[in-house]
Amino acid sequence: MSRWRLSDWTLTLLAVLAVLAAWQSYLINNRPDSHGCGADFPQYYVAGRIAGQGEARRLYDQPYFRQLQQPLRDDPLSSIYPPTVGLVMAPLARLSYGTALAVWWAIHAICIVVTGVIFYRGSQLPRPWRINMLAALAALTPLWIAVGIAQWAPIFLLLVAGGLTLHKQGKCGWAGLILSLLALKPQLTVGLVLWMLLRRDWRTLAGLAAGFTAQALAVATVLGPGVWFDYLHALPTISAITRHAHFSPMMEASFTGIASNLLWSAGFTAWEAVAMKIAYAVTVSAALVMLCRVVWSSSPKPTASVSNYEYACGVLFMMIVPPYFILYDQTLIAVPLVMLWSSPRWRWGVALFAATTVVAADLALVLGFSLTGLAVLATMFVLALQSGPSAAFPHSQAVEA
Numbered sequence: 498m499s500r501w502r503l504s505d506w507t508l509t510l511l512a513v514l515a516v517l518a519a520w521q522s523y524l525i526n527n528r529p530d531s532h533g534c535g536a537d538f539p540q541y542y543v544a545g546r547i548a549g550q551g552e553a554r555r556l557y558d559q560p561y562f563r564q565l566q567q568p569l570r571d572d573p574l575s576s577i578y579p580p581t582v583g584l585v586m587a588p589l590a591r592l593s594y595g596t597a598l599a600v601w602w603a604i605h606a607i608c609i610v611v612t613g614v615i616f617y618r619g620s621q622l623p624r625p626w627r628i629n630m631l632a633a634l635a636a637l638t639p640l641w642i643a644v645g646i647a648q649w650a651p652i653f654l655l656l657v658a659g660g661l662t663l664h665k666q667g668k669c670g671w672a673g674l675i676l677s678l679l680a681l682k683p684q685l686t687v688g689l690v691l692w693m694l695l696r697r698d699w700r701t702l703a704g705l706a707a708g709f710t711a712q713a714l715a716v717a718t719v720l721g722p723g724v725w726f727d728y729l730h731a732l733p734t735i736s737a738i739t740r741h742a743h744f745s746p747m748m749e750a751s752f753t754g755i756a757s758n759l760l761w762s763a764g765f766t767a768w769e770a771v772a773m774k775i776a777y778a779v780t781v782s783a784a785l786v787m788l789c790r791v792v793w794s795s796s797p798k799p800t801a802s803v804s805n806y807e808y809a810c811g812v813l814f815m816m817i818v819p820p821y822f823i824l825y826d827q828t829l830i831a832v833p834l835v836m837l838w839s840s841p842r843w844r845w846g847v848a849l850f851a852a853t854t855v856v857a858a859d860l861a862l863v864l865g866f867s868l869t870g871l872a873v874l875a876t877m878f879v880l881a882l883q884s885g886p887s888a889a890f891p892h893s894q895a896v897e898a
Contacts, residue, residue, distance in 0.1 A: 502625070505625075507629050508625075508628065508629050508632055511629060511632035511633050511635070511636050512632060512636075514636035514854055514855060514856075515632065515635045515636040517855045518636055518637065518638045518640075518641045518854070518855045519641050521638065521641070521855050521858070521859075522638070522641035522642050522644065522645035523645060525642065525645065526642070526645035526646050527645075529571075530570060530571040530572050531570045531571070531572075532569065532570060532571075534645050534646070534647070535598050535601075535602075535645075535646065535647035536570065536646050536647070537574070537646045537647050537648050538597075538598050538601060538647035539566045539569040539570050539573070539574060539594075540562075540566065540574040540575075540576065540577075540578070541578075541582060541586045541589075541601075541647075542569070542586065542589070542590055542594060542597055542598075543562060543565045543566050543569075543576075543590075544556060544562075544576060544578065544582050544583040544586055544590075545582075545583055545585070545586025545587040545588070545589055545590030546565065546587075546590040547562070547565070547583060548580070548583035548584055548586070548587045548590075548719075548720055549587035549588075549590050549591060553580065553583065553720035553721055553724045554721070554723060554724060554727060556576055556580055556583055556724060556727060556728075557576050557727050557728060557730070557731035557734075558576075559575050559576060559734070562575065562576040563575065569594060575735070575738050576731070576735075577735045577738060577739065578681070578682070579680070579681065579683060579716075579728055580716050580720055580724045580725065580727075580728055581680065581681055581712050581715075581716055582681055583720065584715065584716050584719055584720060585681070589601065598647065601647055602644070602647070604652065605643075605644050605647075605651040605652070608651045608652050608654065608655040609640070609644075609651050609654075609655075611655055611659075612651075612654050612655045612658045612659075612831070613631050613634065615655075615658045615659060615662055616630065616631065616634070616658065616831075616835050617630075617631060619662060619665075619835075620835065620838075620839055621839050622838065622839060626838075630835065630838060633834070633850055634831045634834070634835075636854060636855075637827075637828065637830070637831060637850075637853050637854075638824070638853055638854060638855050638857075638858045639824050639825055639826070639827035639828045639830065639853055640654075640828045640831070642748075642824050642825045643825035643826075643828050646825060648825045648826075649681060649682060650825045650826060650828035650829070651828065653679060653681075653682065653685065653828070653829065654828050654829055654831055654832070656675055656676060656678050656679055657676065657679070657812065657829055657832050658831075658832055659675055660672045660673075660675035660676035661676075661808055661812075661832065663675060664701065665804065665808070669698060669700035669701040669704065670700050670701070670703060670704040670707075671704065672701055672704060673693075673700070673701040673702065673703060673704020673705040673706075673707070673708060674704045674705075674707060674708045675708075676689060676701075676704075676705060676708070677704065677705045677706075677707070677708020677709050677711075677712070678708065678712075680708070680709055680712060684818070684819035684820070684821070685815060685819065685829075686705075686709075687818050687819070688811075688814045688815035688816070688817070688818035688819075689705070689811075689815055690702070690705065691785070691788075691814070691818070692788065692792070692811040692814060692815070693705070695788065695789060695792045695793070696792045696807075713725065739821045742821075743757065743758060743761060744758075744823060745862070746758060746861045746862055746864065746865050746866050746867060747824065747858050747859070747861045747862050747867070748823055748824045749823065749824075749866075749867060750816075750822045750823060750824055750826065750827055750867050750869050750870060751819065751820060751821055751822040751823075751870065752776040752777065752779075752780045752817075752870050753773040753774075753776050753777045753820045753821070754773075754821060754822075755776070755866045755867065755870065756769075756772040756773050756775075756776040757769050757772070757773050758865070758866065759865060759866060760772050762865065773820075777820055780817060780870070780874065781817060781818055783874065784813070784814050784817040784818075784874065784877055785814070786881075787810065787814075787874075787877040787878055787880070787881035788810050788811065788814045788877070788881075790881040790884055791806055791807050791810045791877075791880055791881055791884045792807055792810075792811075794884040805836040805837065805839055805840045806836075806840065806842070806880045806883065806884060808832070808833070808836045809832075809833035809836040809837050809840075809876070809880065810833075810877055810880050810881070812829055812830075812832045812833045812836075813830075813833050813873050813876060813877050814877070815829065816829055816830065816873060817870070817873060817874070817877075824858070824867075827853060827869055830849065830853055830869075830873075833846070833849065833876070834846050834849060834850055837849065837876070842879065842880065842883065845875075845876050845879055845880075848872060848875075848876070849872050849873070849876050851872075852868045852869045852871075852872035852873075853869060857869070
């Protein structure tokens with residue numbers, strides 16, 4: 498029998514982690530109150546149904562929105578997404594709920610496969626380790642949680658992977674158009690826009706602006722311009738709903754949510770609001786400083802490693818900026834993992850991956866908080882330290898000598 502290589506042992510371990518992540522996702526999401534898996538899909542389905550019925554002005558009528566979900570889950574969800582979601586989901590809402598959910602999961606599967614193809618073709622790793630890379634991404638707990646709960650995350654992952662691939666090829670305008678679709682979940686676009694402003698990437702920003710405008714006009718044309726005013730009017734209510742929600746330590750990934758959970762469990766509820774604001778200000782400010790160092794230290798034509806550092810840092814920054822970032826949203830961490838594994842800082846990619854495995858998710862229940870945010874900030878810190886004149890111009894010292 499031939500001797501196993503390190504890549505073979507690694508693939509076996511990753512396959513085990515993937516099976517455990519899939520099983521844990523099933524156990525978490527297969528709940529009686531949501532009539533099985535797909536717990537978040539009713540709010541998308543009902544949004545599409547309301548939009549498709551010509552009742553778009555009732556999209557943020559919360560009692561009506563929850564009433565329509567009663568046959569679908571025992572604890573109906575509130576309407577918190579922009580009207581674009583209703584427009585996009587309207588064709589799917591014409592189907593029966595079970596059929597629509599099956600189609601939604603089929604879309605997830607297609608997005609995951611296409612994303613894997615993008616990563617595989619773009620990686621410079623040897624073939625056995627490219628296969629291991631895909632196995633590692635399949636072992637991400639956030640990805641399985643996102644599929645089980647029927648979230649948008651697998652679709653957003655494809656948008657980010659595809660958009661940044663176009664960006665690396667110099668097709669910045671098209672990249673901006675693709676990435677503008679992240680506005681379906683607006684908090685994801687805040688970090689992206691800040692990142693592009695820091696690098697003065699006007700072509701990508703123009704693509705983003707064109708995409709945002711096209712979406713706004715499409716909603717106004719099909720659903721009526723008044724629905725945007727309804728959404729803006731509903732934003733304080735939506736913010737209050739998300740601010741007062743408490744998720745388990747396994748699910749809560751944002752620093753604001755972690756601060757809230759720790760104080761809430763300790764009985765210091767009066768300090769929650771203050772602690773959340775402090776946690777948000779400190780972590781986002783620190784992440785912004787690190788991103789600035791990485792972006793501004795790059796040369797006009799950086800090396801492949803330096804370019805990967807910036808893409809990894811930029812996506813990690815997009816994950817830090819949203820004040821509410823649940824476990825399934827961490828699916829985007831697949832992009833910086835691939836960037837780091839193709840660079841000299843691959844060990845930090847391994848550490849970041851470890852923070853997203855089923856083992857780390859279970860450890861969060863013991864500790865009372867998630868380790869992923871800390872791993873993200875630590876990785877950004879290391880990348881910021883590695884950036885600078887010596888990183889951007891690796892041969893500068895030799896030239897001077």
